[in-house]
Amino acid sequence: MRTEKSNLGFGTKAIHAGQHPDEVTGAVMTPIYQTSTYAQESPGKHKGYAYARGKNPTRNALEKCLAALENAKHGLCFSSGMGATDAVIKLLKPGDEVITGNDLYGGTYRMFTKVFEPLGIKFHFINLHDAENIKQYINNNTKLIWVETPTNPTMQIVDIEACSKIAKAHQLWLAVDNTFASPYLQNPFSFGADIVMHSVTKYLGGHSDVVMGALLMNDDQLFEKLAFIHNSCGATPGPQDCFLVLRGLKTLHLRMKAHCENGRTIAHYLRNHPKIEKVYWPGFEDHPNHAIAKKQMKDFGGMISIVLKNASLEDTFKIASSFQIITLAESLGGVESLINHPATMTHASIPKAEREQAGVVDNLLRISVGVEDIDDLLWDIEHALS
Ligand SMILES: *Cc1c(COP(=O)(O)O)cnc(C)c1O
16 A cells, blocks of 8 residues: 555555555456466576565565554564464574463463473463463573463453563563454554464454464564574465455454454343353453453454353253354354354363363353344354253
């Protein structure tokens, strides 16, 4: 986009940032540059593109758009969210330590404990409900604080600003997995984060048709390091997927408003339902960190978890399987509503004792509220619960 106006709104950036009509044909949409390599005039003399693992124009447009949405200087797109997280941990070396939450996304926990712990990196999984807890785990080997907020699936809120103050005082990097909130609801750089990670698969793609990850950052040196890992290790996405995400982003602001509105209605409905014991949603005033959620989020999103009253695993499975509009599936953030049983699906890789300590009990279900008509969703929930 070529405009002299600064301070563009979120929706304008979602539609235009990083993109402009094609110089040759005038094509309004960024083409899918389905090529692995680029012609060179003489060895090393090219138009800035040599090999597509390093750079691809469709991917570059997307990286610029995502950076704009997070108010960041740099962006890198990865072949998955886990690929993006993997690159951050590769900034570290054996002996280094990471402080992180005890209710992380299951795949992140699995990577930290099963891939990187054996390589000599130490992880402290702690309660981040009060960021002050971090301090007692900091020593000379600590390099990184890795935070997820809201957390998955119990919607705990971590105070990003409080974490960043501690990180800065001890010269640590603060990385925030911003997948659940999306940049529409929460911009961790405004609260002092150094790296923002997204599973683009979720709200950013928004249509459950792409697996992708992204890292955003402001610091040039940090960008150089991560870009080096990105190109060296090679977890880069293809141009077709980048095109699909560019298309998905154009409605991110519209979708997020609808997710929040439906989420709010469903959260209140479930809370008053006799078959529900507990509803996790950061928008409730009595949510333990509601004030922090209000400070750092624009609204509360469409992710809700519920604990069914007096339900065995069997009862829970039965209810999870009896929805007609809401689909039983892993993942979240798409236009369609999904329901998930974390204990046996997304969080099965976490040992039972640890899982239950983090509130992921057998009768907990997580709903990714989509943007269907609210009356139909409420009908489906009422029908399944009865
Ligand atoms: C899905 C998810 C990831 C992993 O992303 P993939 O794109 O599936 O690799 C990481 N963090 C959170 C919070 C997620 O929901």
